[in-house]
Amino acid sequence: MTSSIHIQPAPVLPNSWHMIRALGGVGVLCSLLIVLTYQWTLPVIERNKAEALARAVYNVLPGATKQVTYQIIEGTLTPLAAPEAGPPTSSGQLVFVGFDADQRLVGVAIEAAGQGFQDVIRLLYGYNPQRQQVIGMEVLESKETPGLGDKIIKDGDFLANFAALDVALSDDGQSLQHTIVAVKAGRKQNAWEIDGITGATISSVAVAEIIQASAGEYLPIVRSQIDALQPPADALQPPSAPIDSESANSPSGSER
Amino acid sequence: MTTIPNNEHSMDTDAFIKGLWRENPVFVQVLGMCPVLAVSNTAMNALAMGLAATFVLIMSSSLVSLLRNVIPKQVRIATFILIIATFVTIVDFVIQAISLDVHKALGAFIALIVVNCMILGRAEAFASKNGLLRSVLDAAGMGLGFTLALLCLGVVREILGSGTLFDVPVLPAQFQTWSITLLPGGGFFTLGLWLLVFASWSERRRKQMAAPQEAD
Numbered sequence: 028m029t030s031s032i033h034i035q036p037a038p039v040l041p042n043s044w045h046m047i048r049a050l051g052g053v054g055v056l057c058s059l060l061i062v063l064t065y066q067w068t069l070p071v072i073e074r075n076k077a078e079a080l081a082r083a084v085y086n087v088l089p090g091a092t093k094q095v096t097y098q099i100i101e102g103t104l105t106p107l108a109a110p111e112a113g114p115p116t117s118s119g120q121l122v123f124v125g126f127d128a129d130q131r132l133v134g135v136a137i138e139a140a141g142q143g144f145q146d147v148i149r150l151l152y153g154y155n156p157q158r159q160q161v162i163g164m165e166v167l168e169s170k171e172t173p174g175l176g177d178k179i180i181k182d183g184d185f186l187a188n189f190a191a192l193d194v195a196l197s198d199d200g201q202s203l204q205h206t207i208v209a210v211k212a213g214r215k216q217n218a219w220e221i222d223g224i225t226g227a228t229i230s231s232v233a234v235a236e237i238i239q240a241s242a243g244e245y246l247p248i249v250r251s252q253i254d255a256l257q258p259p260a261d262a263l264q265p266p267s268a269p270i271d272s273e274s275a276n277s278p279s280g281s282e283r
Numbered sequence: 284m285t286t287i288p289n290n291e292h293s294m295d296t297d298a299f300i301k302g303l304w305r306e307n308p309v310f311v312q313v314l315g316m317c318p319v320l321a322v323s324n325t326a327m328n329a330l331a332m333g334l335a336a337t338f339v340l341i342m343s344s345s346l347v348s349l350l351r352n353v354i355p356k357q358v359r360i361a362t363f364i365l366i367i368a369t370f371v372t373i374v375d376f377v378i379q380a381i382s383l384d385v386h387k388a389l390g391a392f393i394a395l396i397v398v399n400c401m402i403l404g405r406a407e408a409f410a411s412k413n414g415l416l417r418s419v420l421d422a423a424g425m426g427l428g429f430t431l432a433l434l435c436l437g438v439v440r441e442i443l444g445s446g447t448l449f450d451v452p453v454l455p456a457q458f459q460t461w462s463i464t465l466l467p468g469g470g471f472f473t474l475g476l477w478l479l480v481f482a483s484w485s486e487r488r489r490k491q492m493a494a495p496q497e498a499d
Contacts, residue, residue, distance in 0.1 A: 072383075075382075076383065
């Protein structure tokens with residue numbers, strides 16, 4: 028019974044203070060760096076996001092040169108005080124109203140989202156109340172499979188579906204006359220059908236369902252209050268004819 | 284390192300050069316495969332990912348090198364990860380400020396730079412044992428080697444998969460694009476082919492180096 032088994036040198040115990048000092052010091056330094064970068068980049072990032080959305084609004088409303096943001100609060104279209112003032116306080120659906128150079132209403136862009144193949148797809152579509160058609164669509168955010176599902180973003184044939192997609196309201200003005208559906212590529216027969224993409228069936232159907240759900244909910248509201256939409260206040264001349272007088276007087280869509 | 288450099292200067296150059304070629308993090312060390320396969324589907328994504336990783340690598344290596352004498356070895360890994368995560372967060376904000384499109388394309392892989400073993404590997408194996416200048420040179424070499432490898436994959440995959448290079452069409456419109464090269468599976472094929480090319484190059488080089496010695 029000797030102590031010869033303890034020939035190993037006793038491990039050098041770390042000084043706790045040194046460890047706390049190292050971790051704490053590095054932690055404080057890192058937090059400072061992150062906060063400084065965050066504060067420095069935040070205005071630029073917000074501006075980028077606003078610009079991207081504004082660009083998308085003009086893309087889905089061909090011909091529009093000005094836009095005003097409205098918000099649907101409890102079924103009423105309310106102008107948003109100042110788009111530059113920051114995000115809106117309440118959580119109502121935002122609609123972006125586009126006007127052309129002559130202050131005429133071009134259409135209304137609405138943001139919609141829904142489940143795609145991989146993750147949520149966020150898109151923006153333009154609605155022309157006179158023609159009762161979707162006149163443009165742009166995917167804002169998607170994580171669809173590269174090379175297959177992400178064709179919903181760029182595929183020319185698919186996007187051509189949204190140049191004049193029929194979203195006419197039913198006679199009571201409360202719902203869509205036809206359900207927007209995606210059909211197999213090349214089988215489109217009616218104006219409310221969307222030619223799907225071969226190899227991206229789920230993504231195509233998802234886009235159709237997203238637009239169907241959003242249009243069914245918001246188009247009746249937008250169309251019934253279309254007179255409330257005013258061009259930007261900084262206009263030099265008063266609006267000559269905000270929308271086609273015929274369709275303004277018949278919000279039920281009976282002129283079709 | 285088996286070679287004994289003549290002086291300090293050549294050691295510094297060696298610290299930089301070895302990451303580009305002889306110890307290339309992708310083609311030789313086969314590190315950080317997750318972003319290599321996932322975001323090399325276009326040349327632009329590859330370049331952005333490579334530069335983001337290079338920035339994180341250089342910044343974290345310099346900070347680790349500066350702090351190497353005050354960090355007790357028991358907590359070194361935690362400290363290194365903290366430092367790396369900080370610079371990854373910074374790079375995430377900066378990319379969003381520069382271009383939302385690039386940020387959208389890189390997606391979750393920016394955040395995943397934190398767990399890229401190439402970066403922790405350089406902090407642990409090199410920066411924590413060397414001075415500031417050599418650590419920065421080593422990090423820059425490794426980062427550029429990583430970028431170069433990503434670009435090699437990205438260029439091939441974008442040309443074959445979309446017929447474009449940096450979004451500029453390079454192949455005739457009749458070319459039927461190989462969508463498979465844009466998918467993760469195509470990433471594996473392309474990486475395999477590049478590894479083959481790289482291995483045969485180094486094999487030939489090794490033989491050329493060995494041949495004169497045998498003649499003596």
